[in-house]
Amino acid sequence: MVDARLPAEWLGSIRIDNLSDRAFRILAGALMWCNGQGTDGAIPARYTKYLHPDGEDQSAFDELQAAGIWRRTDDGYILPGWSEDLHQSTAEEVERYRDGARRRQKAYRDRQRAAAHSTEIPDAVTRDVTMNVGTGQLKSLKRASAYATGDDSRDVTHNAPSPHCAKHPGGTRQPCGACARARAAFEAGPRPIPSRAWDCNLDGHKLVADGTCAVCTHRPGKASVA
Template sequence: MPWVRLDDRFPSHRKVALLSDRAFRLYVSALCWSSENLTEGRILEKELPLVARIRGHKTAAAELEAAGLWDRAEVGWVIHDYLEYNPDRAKVQAEREANAARQQAWRDRKKAEREAKRNGDRNGVTPTPDSAPDDTTDARRRHDGDTNASRSGAENQSSSQVNEFRNGVSNAAPSRPVLPSPSEKEKEDVSKTEGQPPGASLTHIGDRPRIPTNCEPLVAALSANDLHVGWELAANEWLLIEALIKRCGIPALVTSARGSWQGARVQPRSGRYFLPAWRQLPDAVAPGTPTLAPVQTLTGTDARVAGWGAIAAKFAAEDSA
């Protein structure tokens, strides 16, 4: 924004001190008008009413001309020595362009800083499950329901995109579900079969997992059906499996495992995956047990037709009698 330059002794100058109030106001207003519109001191006669809202503006202009403050021009006046104290149009425009360029450069720099900060927060690198320092398997895949798998990502990693209180998201590893333990009677039955005290470890022999003798037919049947899983189980889990074999039978367990295998989104990696579904199976029917045919209940049209048939049979029996 340009400025009008006035000497601090301007009001006491002999040319100004003798002016009337309206002429003084017109002169100062003309300085501001010329600086604002870059007229370089030229005042057009048709613009005179716009320069200052005063009465008798032509009389005031004649007074300024007589005092030597304005010089008469072809279509108006020129403020005397205006360019000696104020910049011309070219200089003002150059300063405005330089200021605009400097302000635009400042805005661009601030915008780039904000974008860099935003992209830095958004694109921050966090350890992935394959690169976490505590991971023991490079290609470990997680699946629902497999309690033998563990989350390999770092726990409670901070992220600018996730607020655990607002979005209900937590990076903590899920807790392992607690499987129901077999009863003491089931433990005693299996321990008698194996010749071991109740609660003895049946998990490993050396570095290889040990499969109890009573459970080997089930593992073989699952493998024959291409249901290959790991069998690193705890002693109480083997006791539970042996009790399930006695209660449900191997065919029912294999059928249930095949359904669980087909319904899993990710291939199970442990035999522990089948335990929850196996515990929901009904008891196997003993051989030779008679089965009752289901009672069929007629409803709707079938019931009405059956009723009419019974009435017709009754009438036919009476006629034959």
């Protein structure tokens, strides 16, 4: 889009001030039409009807010609001194500006595409990363944990509910307080808290959801010796 200019020097200009309002409006319309069409001030006669909402006005045309703002040609009118006197952009200047704007826009889009392409992760890199994630990595992390032990199978069997203590995993006929507590915990519910010979006198009761102790015969509201 090309804008027409109304130079500030026209304020107070005798030549412009002497124009009637209708003639000045036709002049403004002529500037806008020539800039939009890129004619450098030439207005064919068939288009003068677009310069004012009421159409052509020959007296206003003659007024503009008398003021030296435009002159008649074989095919219409022309505004002399289009770039020097009227300070309007020529069609060549407008085309150079548009061409430069197109080049700048293309360069900007090329930079955007190059930046987007540089941030993409190649498939080979992604494949290498995922290939390095496996049981070996997880195993090393598990060994680094503070809760890891040297014998995983022993931990699994220990965590399973059992009516016997850790010292007598198969049971014993001899009196064993730890086995008694393990039996009580085993009978208290399906999910006793795992322990190795918990002593409730020292460590306190290990309560489950219903308030019972997982390792002794303690029950809520009932006095018992742990």
